[in-house]
Amino acid sequence: MKTYELKCTQCGANLVISTDKDHAFCEYCGHRLVLAAENEYEAAVQVQASKDAAKVKMHEIDKATELEQTKAHTNKWKEYNKSQLITAGVLIICLIMLFFCH
Numbered sequence: 001m002k003t004y005e006l007k008c009t010q011c012g013a014n015l016v017i018s019t020d021k022d023h024a025f026c027e028y029c030g031h032r033l034v035l036a037a038e039n040e041y042e043a044a045v046q047v048q049a050s051k052d053a054a055k056v057k058m059h060e061i062d063k064a065t066e067l068e069q070t071k072a073h074t075n076k077w078k079e080y081n082k083s084q085l086i087t088a089g090v091l092i093i094c095l096i097m098l099f100f101c102h
């Protein structure tokens, strides 16, 4: 008996099928899956491809998180600059007032 790890071409469900036959049926949608030698390879490739896609997705999420962090950092920096600018402005106004009050 052979075990096939494959993805249903109809509904995309991940299936593990143990059979001696050259075909099987998807337990979810009932789609007939051919398990011929070349299809076994194809099925294996499909499984690998979906794993790769998952990896790419994870990478994208990582990137997005990184981007969010950079953005948050930039915003913090901007806030810091703004508060410094306000402090400097207040100080200058105080100096001008002192200058004119004398």
Ligand SMILES: [Zn+2]
Pocket: 008, 009, 010, 011, 012, 013, 026, 027, 028, 029, 030, 031
């Ligand atoms: Zn299916």
